[in-house]
Amino acid sequence: MRAVTQHRYGGPEVLGLEAVARPVPKPDEVLIEVHAVDIASGDVRVMRGEPKLMRLFFGLRRPRVPTVGRDVAGVVAAVGADVTRFAVGDRVCGETAQGGWAEYAVLPERFAVPIPDGLPFADAATLPVSGGTAVQGLRLAGIDPMGGPGEARPRLLVIGASGGVGGFAVQLASAAGCEVVGVCSPSKSEHVLALGAQRTLDRGTAWPAAEPAGSYDAVFDLGGGQSLGELARLVRRGGTVVLSAGGGDGLLGPIPRLLGATLRNPFTPARLKPLAAGRDTAILEDLLGRLAAGGIRPMIDRVMPLSEAAHAVETYLAGGVRGKLVLAAR
């Protein structure tokens, strides 16, 4: 099969298209003929091997698994001996551990979810990490994104609202009755407003100082550019700041910031909560249903062929993407 591979860490230039052996599913895995696979911020971080701390898990000198990519959508091509819920020909999506930017990928059965009839593979591929993280972040902020609008209208600030996680957070929180403000580049303001935000703040300005203290019930930080003090000032007493941004330095990444939040918590009237989102198939199933029913939008900026993965990552890194970039593997 063809796969996008890298044999060293670095920028898009380390990516190449190679013929490699098709993976063989373990007893509890399904083999997926990949039709679409997402490009997410985490994939690019693994490609670069940054922060360097992550190399302890992904390979010290070079990537242990040469193909990145996690959110796959496609058709079951083979099943392991213990698989009971899926059969060859089923349309499924889910988050693999790695190996997604390829024509075939394996996925443990317990992480695979059926794709509703009629829903395009590319749309489904945008959901597992980005949609799942958005839901888990909103829950941490005390907002139930799966419930209908309640009486209260929580005021939510989403920093990084034009990206994958941020865009789903804006859509889901708006549908749940929140008053959402998004921080983004001015060129992406229209996109964020169309997702349901009431207004946007220009990321390039000194917006935190211009917002009155205590303006929000919750802040979902996906940007990482503001200090913890600045973020805490924005929420009311007892309000929540969800910290999800990867940022930080090239060695330790966000870890010092997340530790700082834990240390700071007893001394601040805001609650600072680091988010570590995990694979959750109940969330994914719910989101796929909403996507199929038109309750949320996939926000696909463009779909590019797998063979153009390096160019797609360059495009992503150039910062012009609204929502999601997806690779088509067939």
Ligand SMILES: NC(=O)c1ccc[n+]([C@@H]2O[C@H](COP(=O)([O-])OP(=O)(O)OC[C@H]3O[C@@H](n4cnc5c(N)ncnc54)[C@H](OP(=O)(O)O)[C@@H]3O)[C@@H](O)[C@H]2O)c1
């Ligand atoms: N904790 C977890 O479990 C978890 C899981 C998934 C993702 N994440 C993290 O969540 C963040 C967002 O992920 P994503 O997949 O949504 O990324 P993405 O699709 O690349 O979107 C990020 C968006 O943030 C904006 N941005 C970047 N730097 C910013 C800053 N300093 N201030 C404000 N906005 C900024 C950019 O939009 P503009 O051009 O409009 O500014 C970009 O569209 C990443 O840091 C990622 O590592 C965490």
